[in-house]
Amino acid sequence: MIRCDATPASMLKAVLLSELTGLLPEISQAEAEANLFAACDQLSADDYSLEQLTRQLAEKTGGDYRWIDQYPGRRLAVMVLFNLRNSARDSKRVIFAALTEAVRNGPASSICGRSRASAVFRRRSREVGNEIHRLLGLIRFQETADGDLVAKPQLVHQTADLLLRKFQLRYPNRRLLFILPQGALCCQQGQLSFCALQDLPATVLNPTDDFANLWETYYRSQYIEARKNIRLASRFIPKKYWDWLPEGKILKQEADK
């Protein structure tokens, strides 16, 4: 068995090593220590460099793996990262299948989702990418008396830190906080930290910044009734967000009319 970390580079190395040795790649974790494979030979992917592995594999198969250092390799790494952040439970199996396909047939097939396995890989990557892009617009902050910006995002995948880093570019001089069910994730000057909810002051947990009224007034003013198209609106703002967003109740009213 080949052990690797849950990072794109380590997983790619594990797949390359797997192609060289025929052993199965596996992500290191505590419970795996005592599994059925514990007695088997184990290699660690991180003991080898990427360059070493690609050179050996090129000698063995005669293939061209220069794409790993070029745009397709970088693109594939982002897709692996997004798959790791997806809430699906079997993500590592899908990632290893897609990476194996990329190493055997070239990167385009996995990136474009041509086979059934890589189509799942691509779809899951897109789900995470879409959540980041959508919530970059839909997350609304409340301002505390100290000038901190606090939001309670509704996340399906593990995207909180990726979102905060993007928001930090927009608000470089502010402390940003996401209140999540398991605690608060804070970002200040690019540094992320995590703290328990009970350690936060009430002004942060329940800011009294009542801006929703102004927003609703503006939102209503932009609606052209002659063009009403709830089906289109709900394609862009799925109904799962309607209870979370302030304008969700207006969408609901219009849908019921």
Added chain:
Amino acid sequence: MDKLAKLALLGESAKYDVCASSSATPKRFQNAEIGRTAPSGVCHSFTPDGRCVSLFKVLLSNQCEKDCLYCPNRSARDVPRSSFTPEELAGLFMEFYRRNYVEGLFLSSGVRHSTGRTMQELLETLEILRTRHRFGGYIHLKILPGAGEAEVERAIALSNRVSLNMEAPTATHLARLSRTKNFAAEIMGGLSRIHRHLRDQPGVSHSTQFIVGAAQESDRDILDSTLRLYSSYGLKRAYFSTFQPVPGTPLDSIAGSPLVREHRLYQADFLYRYYGFQMAEIPYNSAGNLDLDKDPKQAFAELHPERFPLEINRASLLELLRVPGIGPRSAKKIVWLRRENRFRSVEDLARIGVVTKRALPFILVAGKKYSSMLGQAGLSRSNYSQSSLWGDDA
């Protein structure tokens, strides 16, 4: 009038202006204290009509000395009037931006007192945002018809995008919409000024907007005019807004245009901008309009059976872009993927985003044809019936 009432009034007055994009180069206003543009636009909400709310879209004032016959803010219309001061508007916008309700500002105004004075107020608002608030995010400024050289230059220096509404494709058509706007001097002259100053400011673009269906113009008139703007005036994008009659205006008795007409114009515009079509290839009917029942790309493919079917494993990128159901992304993927492996099945195409239902009549996959063009043209077998041997009465 309080802030909330002003926002409702001046937000509503701006709702017919179209500004779909908020994407811009992030390098334009560096060292900003707050705000950053994104290379791909971000939508912050969608109204029940399905339109994206990306920018804070308001008028500085809905007082207007112009009498454009279609406009809800025309001088002769009896509606409540109000204005923001530049400080008030800049402050209100920052409140929205800080809380991430909007991606940037779209600022326009009715012509209050004079074009020059209103332009000065618009520019003052932008100055406050860029210097006092050190805002580095996206700003789209609507330039008023008749704005002077210096005002246009300053507007471009402070914005990420500027636009001047053309409203109608020719002087004759504009005369049917407004008695006070001068097509040659105010509209084309303004667009020319914008084009001249944009050359010195990389990262800024300009757009325009047409009202569709109010001046009895044809789709060909609009698209020909758009092409002229793209090629001679460096226009980035044209927007089309279906005419909706506003009660209390001289055009309120004219029926509104169907929304699908606007959609077809955008499709034709995209064929030119992203699919490598020439404007002369866009199929029009005898009145110079696009077929409302058919996507222009589909209509083009059906009119040119000699070009199809195309073998998916050999067709060039430009040829693939002419196949209905294959967009620019899918076409690029096909070209990239077939370097590694030939396409052998329809499922392969479906997985990479090709709309196979529409594409199959026009393609071959590994030499095999999966669907007939006859079915697409509405000439399916069900149109034929067996003649009765004994006549209808039997």
